Amino acid sequence: MVVDKMNHDIGQRIAQGLARIGIAQRQQAWAAGSERNLTPTQAQMLSQLASAGPLRLKELAAQLAITPATASDSVRVLVEKKLVSKKAAATDRRAVELGLTAAGRREAKRVAQWPDFLVQAIDVLSMEDRAAFLRGLVKMIATLQERGEIPVTRMCSSCKFFRPHVYRDVNQPHHCDFVDAPFGDGGLQTDCPDHDAAPEARRRELLQVFVNGQPATS
Template sequence: MEDLSSKITAGLSRLSEVYKVLLWEQAKKLKLSPIQIQILNFITYHKQELCNVSYLAKEFNVTKPTISDAIRVLVNKKLLIKDFSSEDSRSYTLMLSLKGRAIVNETENFANPIKEQLNNISEEDFNILYKTITRLIYQLNRSGVLTVQRMCFGCKFYKANGEQHYCNLLEKELLDSEIKLDCPEFIETN
C-alpha cells in the first residue's frame, strides 16, 4: 500500500500541473510565455533591487540566459523598462511600463479557478493547509531544494516561542494564517 507522503506528493504534483495549465492559457491569450508573465508579476510586487537578471534567475530557478531572453522580449514589446541608474553601466534593474502594468492587470487572476475551489474548504482545514504549506516551503528551502524564500520563518524579525510566532518589526504576535510567504520587509537571518 502506498504511504501517505507519496500520495500527498502526487497530489501536490497534480496541483502544480493545474497551475501550469492556467498560466499557459493566460500566456497564450497575451502572446507571452509563462516565464514572461511570472517576471511581470514579480516586478509588480517586489522591491526594485530584486528586479534584476541575477535575482530573477534565482527566484524562478532558471539560468540567467533564460531570464535575459525573456527580458529582451518584454523590453522589445515595451512591457518592461531597463533602469541603468547604478554606478555599473552594465547593470540594470527592471520596471514595468504602463503597457506592462496593463498586462499585469489582465493576468493577476489567472489562478482564480484554484482560489474558487479553496473557498469550499472548512476554515479549520484551510488554516491547517496553510500552516502545512508554509512549513513545507521553509523546510524545502532549508534543505536546499527551494533556493529562494522570503517568508517569516527565515527572517531576522521573526521569533518563535514553541508554536507561537512573533514579528519584531510589526511588534506583534502572528497567527499561523498571518505568516507571510513573500514579505516585502524580509531580511534573511545570518
C-alpha cells in the same frame, strides 16, 4: 497493519495531489498566457518584478529558479513588448536593473489574477483547514529552500522579524517583531513586503523551531 500502510503512503498521496495541482496551474497559465501572448515564465517575471523589483537579471533569474540565459531570452521579449524597461541601477550606475513599464504594471495585475481558480477551490476549506494547509505548505517550501532546491522567497520562515512558537496560545503561537504583534498559522506570509532576510544560521534555526515547535538540538 492496513492503517500503517495508509499512513506510510500518505506522503506519496500528498506529492501526487500537489503534482496534479501543479499540472492544472501550468495548463491554466499556458491558456491565460496564450490569450495575451505571454509564456508562463514571462508572466512570472512580470509578477516577480511587480512584487520584488526593480531587479538585476541575475537576481530575477535566481528568484525564479531559471538560468540567466533563459531569463535573458524572456526579458528580451518583454522589453520588445514594452512591458519591461532597463535602466541604470540606483546603487551602481554601471549595472542594469529591470523594472516594469506602466503597461507592464497593468499586465502584472492581470497575471496576478490567474491563480483565481485555485483561490476558489481553497474557499471550500474551513478556516482551520486553511491555516493547517498554509502551515504545511510554508514548512515544505522552507525546507526545499534550505536544501537549495528552490529560491528563498519573502516568507516568515526566513525573516529576521519572525519568532515562531514563542506563545502557548495555539491560535497565536508566533510573533512578528516588525509589527510587534502575535499571529497564528493563518497569518504566515509567503511574499511579505516587510520581509528582511535573516542570516543563514538564524534561518536554519528558525526553520527548526517552526517545523518542530522547539529549538535545534545541535
